[in-house]
Amino acid sequence: MGFPETFKALSDPVRREILILLKDKKLSAGDIGKHFDMTGATISYHLSQLKKAGLLFETKYKNLHLLRN
Amino acid sequence: MGFPETFKALSDPVRREILILLKDKKLSAGDIGKHFDMTGATISYHLSQLKKAGLLFETKYKNLHLLRN
DNA sequence: TTTCTATTTAGAAATTTTTCTAAATAGATA
DNA sequence: TATCTATTTAGAAAAATTTCTAAATAGAAA
Numbered sequence: 001m002g003f004p005e006t007f008k009a010l011s012d013p014v015r016r017e018i019l020i021l022l023k024d025k026k027l028s029a030g031d032i033g034k035h036f037d038m039t040g041a042t043i044s045y046h047l048s049q050l051k052k053a054g055l056l057f058e059t060k061y062k063n064l065h066l067l068r069n
Numbered sequence: 070m071g072f073p074e075t076f077k078a079l080s081d082p083v084r085r086e087i088l089i090l091l092k093d094k095k096l097s098a099g100d101i102g103k104h105f106d107m108t109g110a111t112i113s114y115h116l117s118q119l120k121k122a123g124l125l126f127e128t129k130y131k132n133l134h135l136l137r138n
Numbered sequence: 139t140t141t142c143t144a145t146t147t148a149g150a151a152a153t154t155t156t157t158c159t160a161a162a163t164a165g166a167t168a
Numbered sequence: 169t170a171t172c173t174a175t176t177t178a179g180a181a182a183a184a185t186t187t188c189t190a191a192a193t194a195g196a197a198a
Contacts, residue, residue, distance in 0.1 A: 004082055007079070007080055008080060010076070010080075011076055011077060011079075011080035012155090012156085013073055014156090028174080028175090029174075029175055029176090030173090030174060030175080038156095038157070038158090039157075039158060039159080040174075040175065040176085041157080041158070041159080041160095041175085041176075041177080042156075042157050042158070043175090044175060044176055044177085045156075045157080045176090045177095046156090047175095047176095048176085081185090081186085083186090097144080097145090098144075098145055098146090099143090099144060099145080107186095107187070107188090108187075108188060108189080109144075109145065109146085110145085110146075110147080110187080110188070110189080110190095111186070111187050111188070112145090113145060113146055113147085114146090114147095114186075114187080115186090116145095116146095117146085
């Protein structure tokens with residue numbers, strides 16, 4: 001995750017747009033995809049680049065049952 | 070010369086290295102080339118990219134005759 | 139001016155990146 | 169569990185970028 005890799009990840013306009021979309025809200029891969037005229041596979045590729053560069057986290061909302069405690 | 074173009078120009082490691090070389094001294098295209106294992110044509114290409122992005126100036130030391138005034 | 143050296147340009151080859159399709163996997167819902 | 173939807177992976181195609189060679193141009197020096 002050095003500087004050149006980070007720079008490379010940021011050098012693509014689609015990936016910069018994705019980061020902007022995620023600035024203030026969490027979005028699923030599918031919701032991100034709706035903002036672009038690309039296949040889900042391509043979106044997935046860009047997300048993987050951003051993750052590799054450490055510019056993106058993944059929060060899993062599993063099928064949790066919330067319980068009163 | 071917008072942001073995306075500037076970013077793109079900076080996204081290449083060779084071009085970043087060229088900018089670092091030029092940080093504190095003026096160098097000819099040939100002298101820049103000596104730092105890399107590339108042909109002069111390739112260096113010229115990178116210099117043109119940097120110029121296009123406005124990240125580089127060109128100072129011409131023409132065959133001037135300095136005169137006392 | 140003529141010649142020598144440096145740089146740029148044109149066009150092709152090589153490499154890298156982006157994108158897609160199809161298939162596989164993962165996750166959610168009935 | 170079985171099925172439906174979402175996401176990822178694999179591999180190929182398309183597009184963009186980097187690099188080279190050869191030729192042209194520009195600049196400097198004799």
